[in-house]
Every structure is written in structure tokens, then in C-alpha cells.
Amino acid sequence: GENVEQHPSTLSVQEGDSAVIKCTYSDSASNYFPWYKQELGKGPQLIIDIRSNVGEKKDQRIAVTLNKTAKHFSLHITETQPEDSAVYFCAARGYGGSQGNLIFGKGTKLSVKP
Amino acid sequence: EAGVTQFPSHSVIEKGQTVTLRCDPISGHDNLYWYRRVMGKEIKFLLHFVKESKQDESGMPNNRFLAERTGGTYSTLKVQPAELEDSGVYFCASSRSSVLAEAFFGQGTRLTVV
Numbered sequence: 057g058e059n060v061e062q063h064p065s066t067l068s069v070q071e072g073d074s075a076v077i078k079c080t081y082s083d084s085a086s087n088y089f090p091w092y093k094q095e096l097g098k099g100p101q102l103i104i105d106i107r108s109n110v111g112e113k114k115d116q117r118i119a120v121t122l123n124k125t126a127k128h129f130s131l132h133i134t135e136t137q138p139e140d141s142a143v144y145f146c147a148a149r150g151y152g153g154s155q156g157n158l159i160f161g162k163g164t165k166l167s168v169k170p
Numbered sequence: 171e172a173g174v175t176q177f178p179s180h181s182v183i184e185k186g187q188t189v190t191l192r193c194d195p196i197s198g199h200d201n202l203y204w205y206r207r208v209m210g211k212e213i214k215f216l217l218h219f220v221k222e223s224k225q226d227e228s229g230m231p232n233n234r235f236l237a238e239r240t241g242g243t244y245s246t247l248k249v250q251p252a253e254l255e256d257s258g259v260y261f262c263a264s265s266r267s268s269v270l271a272e273a274f275f276g277q278g279t280r281l282t283v284v
Contacts, residue, residue, distance in 0.1 A: 060212070062212075090272075092275075097277065098277050099174070099176075099261055099263075099275035099276050099277045099278050100213070100261070100275045101275065102272055102273070102274075105272070145212075145213060147213075157215045157218065157226060157228075157229070158205075158215060158273070159212075159215070160205075160212045160213040160214070161212055162210070162211055162212045163212070163213075
């Protein structure tokens with residue numbers, strides 16, 4: 057089955073700097089890769105996603121890149137702000153099996169220092 | 171539009187007791203998912219309902235866990251009897267279409283078994 061590895065587990069950056077979180081997946085059939093942000097006391101919230109037919113997607117300060125050959129995808133946050141502090145999860149969904157079955161990474165705790 | 175709501179937000183029970191978690195999905199969402207995050211680990215898929223039917227329950231840990239979604243609206247997840255390793259945060263998510271896969275998560279229920 058699919059396996060998703062996420063690094064780093066913790067990341068501390070200065071406000072205004074960029075943050076990059078990387079994930080690798082094992083199943084070459086996976087075709088959908090969402091990123092979730094979880095703030096304290098809240099559930100994971102989808103912030104951006106990318107499908108396997110696209111190499112990059114950007115939404116304001118957030119971008120995601122996908123390298124299908126290497127089976128890895130990354131989240132890039134530019135001009136970080138204190139409110140970006142949260143736990144970020146990457147996930148992958150395979151083409152086969154349950155359409156709802158997302159495989160998550162272990163999460164990255166991002167701290168943005170003012 | 172109300173989001174996904176889960177009850178209770180926290181539950182502390184003794185080993186051997188029974189606990190029932192409830193999830194109210196977003197109105198009109200046929201797909202409902204249960205996930206669990208054990209401390210420090212990844213969010214793991216438990217099962218997926220399409221309306222009242224179990225589409226995929228491959229992630230259910232064992233037969234102490236019972237999920238229901240009578241009438242295709244809210245869902246319950248019962249743990250009976252609870253064990254120490256069942257502690258974690260249980261998330262519910264819902265989506266209109268599993269193919270589109272944008273799932274909206276609830277805030278989670280933190281279960282502590284002592």
C-alpha cells in the first residue's frame with residue numbers, strides 16, 4: 057500500500073522567511089496530493105492540493121510542486137507570518153482502492169517567530 | 171453553512187469502558203470518513219461511508235470499533251471495550267464527492283483511555 061514520508065517534523069523560521077516541507081510517496085499510481093493545515097484545537101483544513109497531471113500550483117504565498125518521477129512533492133510558503141504557525145500534513149491518494157482513503161504524512165510543526 | 175461537527179471534543183475514560191463518538195457531516199455530503207491520529211504519528215484512515223453504506227473499512231483496527239451511519243446523516247464510532255492504545259484524536263471528515271476528494275474535517279475528539 058501507499059506510504060507517505062514527511063520532513064522535517066519541526067521547522068522554525070523567522071517571520072518573512074520561506075518555509076519548505078517535503079513529502080515522498082511510494083505508490084506511483086497515486087494521483088492526488090493535498091496539504092492540510094491544522095491549528096491548535098481545530099481540525100485539518102485543506103490549504104492547497106495538486107493532481108498528478110500538474111507539476112506546480114500556486115495560491116498567493118503558498119505553492120506546491122510535484123515530481124512524479126522522483127515521487128515527491130513539496131509545500132512552499134513564502135513571506136511567512138506568525139499566523140502560518142501550525143502543523144502541516146501532506147497526503148496522497150491512490151487511484152485504486154477507496155477514493156476517500158488519504159494516506160497522511162506524520163506532520164510538520166511550523167513555528168514562525170515574529 | 172455549518173461545518174463538520176464532532177462530539178464530544180474531549181473524552182477521558184477508563185480502560186474497559188465504552189465510548190461513543192459522534193460526527194455530523196456537512197449537510198448534503200454523502201461521503202463521511204473517520205480518521206485517527208495517535209500522538210506524534212500520522213493521521214490514519216479508519217473507514218469511509220457513502221450515505222449509510224460502508225464503502226471501505228480497511229483501516230478499522232479491530233472488532234472493538236464499530237461505526238454506524240443510520241439514515242445516511244450523522245455517524246457514530248463506538249469503542250467497546252476501550253484499551254490504552256485507543257487514545258488519540260479521532261477526526262471525522264465529509265465530502266460531496268470522493269472523486270473530487272476535497273474533504274472537510276471536524277475539530278476532532280480527543281480520546282484518552284486511562
